[in-house]
Amino acid sequence: MHEDTVVGIIGGQGWMGRSLGLAWLEQGLRPPERLVISSRSGGDAYRDWPEVRCVQDNRALVDLADVIVLSVRPQDLERVDIDAGDKLVISLLAMASCQTVASRVGSQRVVRAMPNAAAEIHRGYFPWYATAQVSDVERRLVQTLLESCGTARELPKESALDYLTALSGAGPAYPALLAQSMLDHARHSGIADDIALEAVMQTLVGGSLLLEREGADPGDMVERLIAYDGTTAKGLRAMIDGGFNGILHSGLEAAHEAAKEA
Numbered sequence: 001m002h003e004d005t006v007v008g009i010i011g012g013q014g015w016m017g018r019s020l021g022l023a024w025l026e027q028g029l030r031p032p033e034r035l036v037i038s039s040r041s042g043g044d045a046y047r048d049w050p051e052v053r054c055v056q057d058n059r060a061l062v063d064l065a066d067v068i069v070l071s072v073r074p075q076d077l078e079r080v081d082i083d084a085g086d087k088l089v090i091s092l093l094a095m096a097s098c099q100t101v102a103s104r105v106g107s108q109r110v111v112r113a114m115p116n117a118a119a120e121i122h123r124g125y126f127p128w129y130a131t132a133q134v135s136d137v138e139r140r141l142v143q144t145l146l147e148s149c150g151t152a153r154e155l156p157k158e159s160a161l162d163y164l165t166a167l168s169g170a171g172p173a174y175p176a177l178l179a180q181s182m183l184d185h186a187r188h189s190g191i192a193d194d195i196a197l198e199a200v201m202q203t204l205v206g207g208s209l210l211l212e213r214e215g216a217d218p219g220d221m222v223e224r225l226i227a228y229d230g231t232t233a234k235g236l237r238a239m240i241d242g243g244f245n246g247i248l249h250s251g252l253e254a255a256h257e258a259a260k261e262a
């Protein structure tokens with residue numbers, strides 16, 4: 001990225017916007033005077049970076065920035081009244097196609113990326129798609145900007161983004177649901193709250209790290225533990241026979257349907 005490039009984040013005080021903005025500052029990807037953010041009600045996410053310009057007027061942000069990140073909630077898109085001209089716009093919005101974003105912001109040079117909540121700890125997953133008008137240099141810039149908060153992956157087709165909104169976009173909510181359910185069961189089984197929480201957290205985090213380290217098909221671990229034929233196999237079989245996959249898949253379907261643009 002050219003050292004003078006100014007990046008602007010519309011909604012830069014919000015969850016995803018500040019995760020990216022702060023990561024760029026902390027990693028030296030953008031010097032603070034080359035970052036501008038907007039929000040309607042202000043905020044103090046950038047209190048340690050006084051040179052970051054914080055504005056309320058999105059048109060002022062567009063004037064100042066060379067690259068614009070759109071990080072408002074989908075229901076707020078209608079009220080983002082800007083003309084980005086020919087500038088690169090990176091949208092993080094669920095339920096808004098490149099075409100919708102382009103018609104809203106006036107630029108055809110649009111990237112649609114799907115973050116997730118783990119961006120906050122730089123372990124997010126960002127699939128993204130760029131319109132044909134986005135150059136190779138800009139694509140490399142997008143990859144660098146998104147990778148600051150985790151793993152980024154350019155997609156050849158935009159349609160996969162609706163599905164991935166449901167899978168990886170919502171993703172961190174699913175282990176949270178699993179943790180909540182395990183915790184409820186442990187408590188009802190008489191385990192003290194602090195031990196139950198510690199056991200659930202260590203199990204989910206440790207198990208996820210193990211899966212990541214093995215880097216293989218997770219099904220292999222399931223098969224291996226079923227073949228072990230001990231207590232785990234009894235639990236796994238009861239869950240699978242009880243409809244675990246059906247429940248999970250219907251949840252993903254429901255989120256996928258919701259992610260398709262209204």
Ligand SMILES: NC(=O)C1=CN([C@@H]2O[C@H](COP(=O)(O)OP(=O)(O)OC[C@H]3O[C@@H](n4cnc5c(N)ncnc54)[C@H](OP(=O)(O)O)[C@@H]3O)[C@@H](O)[C@H]2O)C=CC1
Binds near residue numbers: 016058
């Ligand atoms: N959070 C998540 O886990 C995920 C989020 N996303 C997508 O990321 C996008 C951002 O979500 P998230 O960061 O969670 O949302 P937040 O509500 O945390 O942040 C949105 C920010 O936008 C600001 N805002 C709203 N309207 C305007 C406006 N007209 N001009 C300037 N700023 C505005 C809000 O501040 P104020 O009200 O003060 O203006 C707020 O700070 C969403 O479109 C969502 O679909 C995708 C996947 C996961």
Ligand SMILES: O=C(O)[C@@H]1CCC=N1
Binds near residue numbers: 094165166171
């Ligand atoms: O729940 C949502 O709508 C956003 C998009 C995907 C994850 N969070």
